[in-house]
Amino acid sequence: MNITLKGFGALPRTALRAALPLFGSATAVAAVAAVAAVTLVAPAPAHAAASSAADPALVQRGAYLAQLGDCAACHTAPKGKPFAGGLPMNTPMGRIYTTNITPDTQTGIGGYTEADFARALREGVAKDGHNLYPAMPYPSYAKVNDADVKALYAFFMHGVDPVQQANRETDIKWPLNMRWPLKFWNMAFLDKTAYRDKPGKDAAWNRGAYLAQGLGHCGSCHTPRGVAFQESALDESGSAFLSGALLDGWFASNLTGEHNAGLGRWSDEDLRAFLKTGANRHASAFGSMTSVINNSTQHMSDADVAAVSAYLKSLAPAGGNGASPYTYDPQATKVSLDRPANDAGARVYTAYCMHCHGVDGRGFAPMLAPLAGNPNLLAKDPSSLINVTLNGTEDLVINGVPSPFPMPGFAAVLDDQQIADVLSFVRAGWNNGAPAVGAAEVAKLRQSTRAAR
Numbered sequence: 001m002n003i004t005l006k007g008f009g010a011l012p013r014t015a016l017r018a019a020l021p022l023f024g025s026a027t028a029v030a031a032v033a034a035v036a037a038v039t040l041v042a043p044a045p046a047h048a049a050a051s052s053a054a055d056p057a058l059v060q061r062g063a064y065l066a067q068l069g070d071c072a073a074c075h076t077a078p079k080g081k082p083f084a085g086g087l088p089m090n091t092p093m094g095r096i097y098t099t100n101i102t103p104d105t106q107t108g109i110g111g112y113t114e115a116d117f118a119r120a121l122r123e124g125v126a127k128d129g130h131n132l133y134p135a136m137p138y139p140s141y142a143k144v145n146d147a148d149v150k151a152l153y154a155f156f157m158h159g160v161d162p163v164q165q166a167n168r169e170t171d172i173k174w175p176l177n178m179r180w181p182l183k184f185w186n187m188a189f190l191d192k193t194a195y196r197d198k199p200g201k202d203a204a205w206n207r208g209a210y211l212a213q214g215l216g217h218c219g220s221c222h223t224p225r226g227v228a229f230q231e232s233a234l235d236e237s238g239s240a241f242l243s244g245a246l247l248d249g250w251f252a253s254n255l256t257g258e259h260n261a262g263l264g265r266w267s268d269e270d271l272r273a274f275l276k277t278g279a280n281r282h283a284s285a286f287g288s289m290t291s292v293i294n295n296s297t298q299h300m301s302d303a304d305v306a307a308v309s310a311y312l313k314s315l316a317p318a319g320g321n322g323a324s325p326y327t328y329d330p331q332a333t334k335v336s337l338d339r340p341a342n343d344a345g346a347r348v349y350t351a352y353c354m355h356c357h358g359v360d361g362r363g364f365a366p367m368l369a370p371l372a373g374n375p376n377l378l379a380k381d382p383s384s385l386i387n388v389t390l391n392g393t394e395d396l397v398i399n400g401v402p403s404p405f406p407m408p409g410f411a412a413v414l415d416d417q418q419i420a421d422v423l424s425f426v427r428a429g430w431n432n433g434a435p436a437v438g439a440a441e442v443a444k445l446r447q448s449t450r451a452a453r
């Protein structure tokens with residue numbers, strides 16, 4: 001769509017940010033629509049890349065960068081052809097579908113020039129000029145440098161098979177389906193400057209920052225969102241950055257140096273093992289992190305894993321509750337496990353959980369996740385724990401091998417109260433000291449989530 005935004009460029013970002021929650025309101029959008037002239041721009045004919053010869057090394061580098069960016073997680077639907085799109089995604093306004101980014105000229109991005117591709121990736125504008133919803137993480141990809149965009153483009157034009165598959169319309173209803181208000185959103189929240197090395201930091205730290213903030217788009221799940229669904233910080237200069245956030249029924253953990261719910265007790269080696277294999281002595285990947293490990297971080301080179309780890313380990317603690325650092329204590333749990341009749345949660349634990357997670361709560365790491373001292377158990381928000389107990393999790397697949405004993409779902413076996421009881425038990429047990437879980441919270445997630453397998 002072609003809209004003149006004359007005059008608006010001068011508006012201060014703060015004023016725009018204050019006004020943006022209004023776009024949640026249908027009346028406001030409709031009112032502005034009435035005064036805007038909206039015309040469609042005809043797509044330009046092009047077979048942009050077809051003519052230029054592929055440089056195999058560049059294509060291969062682009063394939064690696066596409067893994068770092070986890071493009072497949074969204075653009076390849078389950079059982080779908082690679083990068084042909086069609087995966088449904090929930091947004092606050094309704095359901096949208098990822099698009100076909102194979103080089104098919106009719107239904108994919110075969111007609112995109114490198115400049116068109118760069119604009120879609122970093123500014124969230126498709127070739128025909130329409131704005132993309134920020135469900136496509138372009139606010140993060142904005143940090144990607146020109147050389148990497150070039151390699152990604154070479155990969156999508158020459159390393160991906162063209163697939164003819166038309167894109168699906170969003171389920172968002174008029175007037176919220178109008179995309180031009182996103183131009184205002186972008187003015188307020190999109191920072192178009194590519195990542196610049198921070199002076200005083202070494203090369204590994206800067207590489208890690210570039211990957212975590214940019215292609216890795218870790219913040220799109222791990223950073224809390226503001227009133228207009230924007231990430232409330234895009235780098236470590238904001239204390240909310242990567243401090244943990246709820247998205248789509250999963251609470252993406254606190255990745256700062258906080259010592260209980262965050263990564264403060266993890267060594268650099270623990271963190272590298274988690275990113276490479278999805279598990280370590282503290283925890284295992286599950287929920288929406290599973291596809292990040294499966295499609296993206298396990299493929300990182302050792303140098304890149306080390307860089308991301310060095311960067312995350314440098315993040316100042318944020319989001320803690322002031323409790324002293326966790327230390328293991330089996331005592332209280334032992335007592336209740338000895339007399340399970342007294343404790344509804346202990347009864348469920350001994351019957352359904354103990355053979356995998358252990359009498360001592362330490363599991364059989366890294367194969368079977370420990371619950372004692374696990375940062376996700378200690379976090380205030382229990383959504384991920386409820387979700388994984390109800391639904392289990394998708395298989396973690398490392399080097400092509402699925403995990404042998406994945407977490408089963410208990411939605412059909414345990415009722416809301418039993419799940420609340422057992423989670424309250426493990427959140428209090430082994431000195432975890434985290435708040436109890438209520439049956440109403442379980443009931444709510446039972447409604448809004450479904451089995452992972």
Ligand code: HEC
Binds near residue numbers: 099126
């Ligand atoms: C978290 C999910 C997600 C990830 C990860 C993601 N995308 Fe997207 N992408 C989307 C969605 C959703 C759309 C469509 C948005 C819309 O219709 O407004 C989209 C649209 C696009 C478009 C515009 C194409 C068109 O025809 O509309 C391009 C190009 C694109 N993505 C490239 C990429 C590349 C390259 C990567 C990896 C570096 C990537 N995307 C990663 C969700 C994602």
Ligand code: HEC
Binds near residue numbers: 286
């Ligand atoms: C699609 C959403 C999503 C994205 C993108 C994402 N994560 Fe996660 N991540 C989660 C969720 C949900 C959890 C909690 C479940 C778990 O522990 O596996 C998590 C957990 C983690 C944990 C384990 C923390 C703990 O205390 O157990 C680490 C480490 C982590 N993520 C690192 C990263 C890094 C680094 C990136 C970017 C390269 C990233 N994540 C991108 C959703 C995401």
Ligand code: HEC
Binds near residue numbers: 368407423426
């Ligand atoms: C068959 C073995 C098995 C059983 C039985 C089992 N779990 Fe799990 N659980 C796992 C595995 C494995 C993981 C790590 C995620 C994965 O790889 O699937 C996990 C993960 C978890 C997590 C997330 C831990 C983290 O890393 O943050 C919680 C919470 C949990 N289980 C609770 C329970 C509860 C409560 C029960 C009993 C109602 C239970 N589990 C029964 C195997 C099991």
